[in-house]
Structure formats: structure tokens, C-alpha cells
Amino acid sequence: PxxxxxxxxxxxxxxxxxxxxxxxxxxxxxxxxxxxxxxxxxxxxxxxxxxxxxxxxxxxxxxxxxxxxxxxxxxxxxLLGGELDALTKALEDPKRPMCAIVGGSKVSTKLLVLESLYEVVDQLIPGGGIANTFIAAAGHAVGQSLYEPALLDTARQLLDRAAAAGKEIPIPTDVIVAKEVSSTAKARVTRVDSVASDELILDIGPESALRLAKQLSCAGTILWNGPVGVFELDPFAAGTGTIGRAIADSCAFSIAGGGDTLAAVDKYNLGEKISYVSTGGGAFLEFLEGKxxxxxxxxxxxxxx
CATH class of the missing domain: 3.40.50.1260 (Phosphoglycerate kinase, N-terminal domain)
Structure with a gap:
């Protein structure tokens, strides 16, 4: 002992x-x-x-x-050496095209990550509550969904910059909504412009998930930080599962990091097929921010x- x-x-x-x-x-x-x-x-x-x-x-x-x-x-x-090697490879000499998935509940907690990654990626995919803010910034009603009205202008600026630079920040075309966040909630798929005032957006829809999965299959480098839905609950887990499996099946050099991301990697048994699974939470984010x-x-x- x-x-x-x-x-x-x-x-x-x-x-x-x-x-x-x-x-x-x-x-x-x-x-x-x-x-x-x-x-x-x-x-x-x-x-x-x-x-x-x-x-x-x-x-x-x-x-x-x-x-x-x-x-x-x-x-x-x-381990520290391996982490630094993997992240440096992804950020300083990425194989193109480079995609980053940044999920989470709030834009404010990952604003520096979004802005830093925007400079190096070809495609920046927002997920979770972060995506809701971008959906609202694109002019769609988000009902009772978690989003940040104070950061709508910031999201619009990123969308405009991406369009002008030929980059892409894809907004879901369909979403999964419900009137409560629970494992027994009655979920439905709807167009992103048809979210009712009493509904919450809790996952991306199947059309959006498949479109993103196809894009990820063509990527050269993928950074994954954060789920695209409330994957802990089965009614809202499909989007994250589809994205995670697409990353795992891709030939790209892929890195997954962050607590919620690692939980998703474990849930869908993806660890063996992702190039590098980072052990860092805050350290992972700060490295991505360029700190x-x-x-x-x-x-x-x-x-x-």
C-alpha cells in the first residue's frame, strides 16, 4: 500500500x-x-x-x-509536455481546414476563446447557450432560451467579420425545443425561426447536426470545447452525439478538452478515436485564449x- x-x-x-x-x-x-x-x-x-x-x-x-x-x-x-505539443500543433501549424466547436452556457465566459479562435480557424461552430446568443444575433426569436442580450452586438460583429473574411460561423437551421429542462420533457424539432415564446432551445436539430458532421468530416484540424446541447438528458443528447461521433470518425487531428466535453467523450465512448483528449479545464481555455x-x-x- x-x-x-x-x-x-x-x-x-x-x-x-x-x-x-x-x-x-x-x-x-x-x-x-x-x-x-x-x-x-x-x-x-x-x-x-x-x-x-x-x-x-x-x-x-x-x-x-x-x-x-x-x-x-x-x-x-x-503529460504536460504532451498537452503543450498537441495544442501547439493545433494552433500554430494546423492542417486546413480548421474547425473549432465552442459550446457552453454563456458567451461571456468564452468570449476571449471565441475571439482568439476566430483568428486562426476557418469555421467556428458555437454550441449550447452560446449558440442561442448567435441565433438571437441573427434575428431569430429564442423564446425562454438561455442567451445574453448584452452580447448580441458582439455576436453580430463576429458574424459580420466572418462573412467579410470568407469564414463561417454556422447558425442552426433547426433546433430541438421543449418547455422544460428535464429527462421527461416533451421535445420537438422545429425550424430555428419558429421557436415559440414559451419554449427553450436545448439542442441543435438533426438537419443541422448532419450538416455540421459532414463539414467536420472534411476538416484537417478540429478543436472541441463544449457540447452543443444539454447532452446529459436523453431528449437533448442527439446533437452532441452526432458531432462527437463525426469528430471521432474524421481523419482530422482532433483535440477535445474541458469538463463537459470530457463527460460527452465518455458518454459516447469516443476517447480512443480522438487524437488527443486534454486533461485541462481552465488551463485548456486559457491556452486557447492565447494566455x-x-x-x-x-x-x-x-x-x-
Whole structure:
């Protein structure tokens, strides 16, 4: 068995060949504040610090950033290296055409992702609540659907820029609607311009799903972040399932990342057929936004002397 060590900052006695598990770093005072004293104590415990947690690489904390400053040797582990290689390949030297699916509930939480990806992709596919805002921006009523009126102008600007540049931000032509969000809801397929005032858009329709699947089959690179519907509930799962299977069946270099996306990958058993499944949530998004990840930046700084 692997031994758990609760109080490890003053050192741990380890037998030859033994592996021990140290208690969660979040319990240490000064962890989130990236305090130097704590980072130095951590660094004093090791000869080599290996940063292999891509999912926390966007956090400048004592166990991700500070310890790498003070450890005798600091380097990236295989998972972190693999994540950076895959994302860099997709963003800096993508095989064309490049498609990105960006789903989620709100444009505001992924606005930087949408704007950053717009610059590099050929096709930007909004999904979920984000798509509802674009549907409304295109002039369609969305009933009681989740969308963001304050960002309609932003969505319109992206649509106009895409049209002028010969890029595409496809808006669904049909959607699946219901009057409640539940597994027993009575769902119906309707044209995107025929959503009733008391209905919610909860998935893309079969026509839209098949059209997008056909486009994805011709892609050279695909980035997938976020479902296109409320896939957790069967009445609204078909769109995400169709898109996910199209990505998996494509010959494109494909990356999937983000918590909801990974849940969809698991639900439809797609993991073996997607080129790279990222372990990052916030780190994945910040990399897509073009931000520098603090834990990576310090390793690069150490490597460059």
C-alpha cells in the first residue's frame, strides 16, 4: 500500500523503493498566494521537481509555480509536455481546414476563446447557450432560451467579420425545443425561426447536426470545447452525439478538452478515436485564449537560464 503523509513540509522519511502520497497541497497556508517561504520549503524536499499537472498550469501557486523557481532542477513531465505539443500543433501549424466547436452556457465566459479562435480557424461552430446568443444575433426569436442580450452586438460583429473574411460561423437551421429542462420533457424539432415564446432551445436539430458532421468530416484540424446541447438528458443528447461521433470518425487531428466535453467523450465512448483528449479545464481555455500559463512560463524561464 501507498502511505499517506499528512505533515510533510518538514521532510518525509522514505524507504528505498517506497512511494508515499503527501497530503493535498491546498491545505498548506500560503499555497494559493504563492508565498515564497512555502515554495522554498517544498523545493527543499526534492532534487528534481517535475510539473506534470496541466490542469493546474494556469494557476500561479506555490505547488505549481513557486516550487519550480526554487527547486534544484525543474522540468515538465510527459503529460504536460504532451498537452503543450498537441495544442501547439493545433494552433500554430494546423492542417486546413480548421474547425473549432465552442459550446457552453454563456458567451461571456468564452468570449476571449471565441475571439482568439476566430483568428486562426476557418469555421467556428458555437454550441449550447452560446449558440442561442448567435441565433438571437441573427434575428431569430429564442423564446425562454438561455442567451445574453448584452452580447448580441458582439455576436453580430463576429458574424459580420466572418462573412467579410470568407469564414463561417454556422447558425442552426433547426433546433430541438421543449418547455422544460428535464429527462421527461416533451421535445420537438422545429425550424430555428419558429421557436415559440414559451419554449427553450436545448439542442441543435438533426438537419443541422448532419450538416455540421459532414463539414467536420472534411476538416484537417478540429478543436472541441463544449457540447452543443444539454447532452446529459436523453431528449437533448442527439446533437452532441452526432458531432462527437463525426469528430471521432474524421481523419482530422482532433483535440477535445474541458469538463463537459470530457463527460460527452465518455458518454459516447469516443476517447480512443480522438487524437488527443486534454486533461485541462481552465488551463485548456486559457491556452486557447492565447494566455501564458504561469507554471509553463517558469519552466521555460529556468530552461533558458
Amino acid at each position: 501507498v502511505r499517506l503523509v499528512s505533515n510533510w513540509l518538514d521532510g518525509v522519511e522514505v524507504r528505498p523503493g517506497e512511494v508515499v502520497l503527501c497530503e493535498n497541497v491546498r491545505f498548506n497556508h500560503g499555497e494559493k498566494a504563492n508565498e515564497n517561504d512555502l515554495a522554498r520549503r517544498m523545493a527543499a524536499l526534492c532534487d528534481v521537481f517535475v510539473m506534470d499537472a496541466f490542469g493546474t498550469a494556469h494557476r500561479a501557486q506555490a505547488s505549481t509555480h513557486g516550487v519550480a523557481r526554487f527547486a534544484p532542477i525543474a522540468c515538465a513531465g510527459p 501564458t500559463l504561469p507554471a509553463v512560463e517558469i519552466l521555460e524561464s529556468r530552461a533558458n537560464g
